[in-house]
Amino acid sequence: MNVEPRVDGGGMMNYRKNLERKARHAERLAREDAAGKLSVHAPDLKDFSISIDETPRSGSATGGTRYIRRVVIASAPALFVLPCSDPRCEDGGYDVTAEFLAALAYRRTVFEGQRSCPGRSSMHDCGRVLRYVATAAYHDEKKAPS
Ligand SMILES: [Zn+2]
Numbered sequence: 001m002n003v004e005p006r007v008d009g010g011g012m013m014n015y016r017k018n019l020e021r022k023a024r025h026a027e028r029l030a031r032e033d034a035a036g037k038l039s040v041h042a043p044d045l046k047d048f049s050i051s052i053d054e055t056p057r058s059g060s061a062t063g064g065t066r067y068i069r070r071v072v073i074a075s076a077p078a079l080f081v082l083p084c085s086d087p088r089c090e091d092g093g094y095d096v097t098a099e100f101l102a103a104l105a106y107r108r109t110v111f112e113g114q115r116s117c118p119g120r121s122s123m124h125d126c127g128r129v130l131r132y133v134a135t136a137a138y139h140d141e142k143k144a145p146s
Contacts, residue, residue, distance in 0.1 A: 032077035035097070041078040042104040047137040048073060054085055057116075057127030082130060084117045089126045092119020100134065107138050 038045070048071040055064040065085040080100045084092030094115045103111040112133040119126040 028081075031081075032079050035077045035079035038071070038076040038078045039073055041101055042073075044107065044138040044141075045073055045104060045136060046139050047135075048104075049135050050080075050082075051133045051135070052082060052130060053132075054128055054130045056086075057125075057129065082132070084119055084126060084128055086117075086119075086121050086126055086128055089117060089119040089121040089128070092117045092121070092126050092128070094130045096132065103134070104136060108136065109138075110135055 050069045050071065051067075052069065053064070053066050069082075078097070078101060080095070080097045082094040082096065084094070086092065094117060096113065096115060099111075099113055110133065112131070114129065114131045117126040117128040117130070
């Protein structure tokens with residue numbers, strides 16, 4: 001596909017930014033596709049939520065973010081990349097897929113961890129730190145046929 005760049009209106013910068021955003025979105029969808037469904041990787045999983053506490057590298061009390069993400073198991077991909085909450089951060093985010101899938105495979109009900117953002121923000125390493133506590137509930141082990 002050959003798309004001529006537009007030089008009017010928002011200008012090249014916005015156009016490029018948009019292209020990058022679209023490319024990143026498409027890349028993410030492709031990764032989610034390749035990862036498959038969470039319900040396939042963890043068929044016993046009944047309920048799964050992640051409590052997240054993210055703080056800036058400086059250790060200052062301000063600028064932190066706290067939220068809880070409830071995972072919709074029926075539709076979720078087996079891919080856990082939590083976003084970096086710094087809007088200036090480029091290529092940031094926290095890929096906790098491997099440790100999450102491993103913990104779920106062991107039917108762990110509570111597990112936690114910590115990770116720092118590998119992205120870059122205004123010419124510096126982003127370095128935000130994310131701590132998570134994940135809580136999972138599972139269906140009973142295979143029930144005896146009645
Ligand atoms: Zn970041």
